[in-house]
Amino acid sequence: MAPMGIRLSPLGVAVFCLLGLGVLYHLYSGFLAGRFSLFGLGTELGAAGPAAAADAGAVVDLREMLAVSVLAAVRGGDEVRRVRESNVLHEKSKGKTREGADDKMTSGDVLSNRKMFYLLxxxxxxxxxxxxEHVDATDKEVILWDHKIPEDILKEITTPKEVPAESVTVWIDPLDATQEYTEDLRKYVTTMVCVAVNGKPVLGVIHKPFSEYTAWAMVDGGSNVKARSSYNEKIPRIIVSRxxxxxxKQVALQTFGNQTTIIPAGGAGYKVLALLDVPDKSQEKADLYIHxxxxxxxxxxxxNAILKALGGHMTTLNGEEISYIGSDGIEGGLLASIRMNHQALVRKLPDLEKTGHK
Ligand SMILES: Nc1ncnc2c1ncn2[C@@H]1O[C@H](COP(=O)(O)O)[C@@H](OP(=O)(O)O)[C@H]1O
Ligand SMILES: [Mg+2]
Structure with missing residues (x-):
């Protein structure tokens, strides 16, 4: 404690305050410098790790994301086609599925993945x-987007649609129907990009590299594809995995009767397109997709995003919506329909857990 009777000099107090302010400034400017350097590193950290590393308040425009997603699907598709045409696929197995099938991968998957991932x-x-597919951080490819939004997108979606970047999860399938790709069944092959916001599918792109057809849609935005004018709900043609x-097949016939036509086909992207009005000649048509x-x-x-944008549905076989955050896979099977009473279809289907049809 200061002894009684000592008077504080006003000059001393002023010097003390200035020193204090100096210390505070030093500490605070260091903190700000740290913040700014983190912003600068945003790209690096973002590419290597979780999105949380980038700036927390960032927003992204979904219309721009759609433009880049279409470009990524097309560029990825170019790789898929180039590798197939070279006939050097470097096919290998990543392991087995739960049912014991080979989970295949080719150079087409890897090179398409690299293009699509780095563009986005x-x-x-x-x-x-x-x-x-695994992204090789040492084999980085910086592909710049020219910031051009194609006319067909601008025509359908007339205003930007901004959402917080941290609410977005992008899902890339660089080569859907890899099994069929290795068998040279080209019509089934697609490249796909999906954008989910808070886990809900909002933007979808499905591109067919061999017929150069691309379908895209944004929920509450617009699309370049539409539903067909009619579907057979009573005796549906059902498209399923080959x-x-x-x-x-047993589940489909048990639910809809023996008159039902089952269409075995490769690729989840191809099977969704089978439910829509797609001009591509190699595309089969179906009324329902079950997996x-x-x-x-x-x-x-x-x-899922495309069907939702067009008023259709994709759910588990129990009718539950699928959340596109968290785990990579879904357990409850899949029912996709459009212009049908989806919940009535769900009620018709047997409970797979109980019937042992899983
Ligand atoms: N039981 C399963 N386990 C793992 N992947 C599965 C699966 N059933 C389907 N898939 C994947 O879902 C996609 C569509 O399957 P299908 O053609 O049989 O309908 C394929 O994707 P990829 O070709 O991208 O690997 C396939 O590998
Ligand atoms: Mg796939």
Whole structure:
């Protein structure tokens, strides 16, 4: 304690205050410098790790994301086509599915993945991107987007649609129907991009590299594809997996009767397009898409977004909506329909857990 009777000099107090302010300034400017350097590193950290590393208040425009997603699907598709035409696929197995099928990968998957991932990551460094194939950080490719939004998108979606970057999850499937790709069944092959906002599918792109057809849609935005004018709800033609079918045929026939036509086909993207009015000649048409085995979110998110944008539905077989955040896969099978009473279809289907049809 200061002894009694000592008087504080006003000059001393002023010097003391100035020193204090200096210390505070020093500390605070260091903090700000740290913040700014983190912003500068946003791209680097974002590419290597979670989106949380980038700036927290960033927003992204979904219309721009759609433009880049279409470009990514087309560029990825160019790789898919180039590798197939070279006939050097470097096919290998990543492991087995739960049912014991080979989970295949080719150079087409890897090179398409690289193009698609880096195009999206460079344009939107702060968003979370989940992709089917491993991204090799040492084999980075910076592909710049020219910031041009194609006319057909501008015509349908007339205003920007901004959302917080941290609410966005992108799902990339660089080559859907890899099994069929290795068998040279080209019509089934697609590349897909999906954008989910808070786990809800909002933007979907499905591109067919061999017929150069692209379908895109944004929920509450617009689309370049539409539903067909009629569907057969009573005796539907049902499109199902040809290489991961499980008990799907039994489930379909048990639910809709023996008159029902079952169309085995490759690729989840192809099967969603089968429900729509697609001009591509190699595209079969169906009324329903059913899948009963485990499936990954990059296989289904784009189709889910497109169906939703057009007023259709994609749910688990129990009718539950699928959340596109968190785990990579879904357990409850898949039912996709459009212009039908989806919940009535769900009620018709047997409970797979009880019937042992899973
Ligand atoms: N039981 C399962 N386990 C893992 N992946 C599955 C699966 N059933 C389907 N898929 C994947 O879902 C996509 C569509 O399957 P299908 O053609 O059999 O309908 C394929 O994606 P990829 O080709 O992208 O791997 C396939 O690998
Ligand atoms: Mg797939």
């Amino acid at each position: 990551k460079t344009a939107f460094p702060s968003v979370q991107i989940n992709t089917e 290489s991961h079918s499980g008990m799907v 009963v085995t485990y499936i990954k979110k990059w296989d289904i998110c784009a189709g």
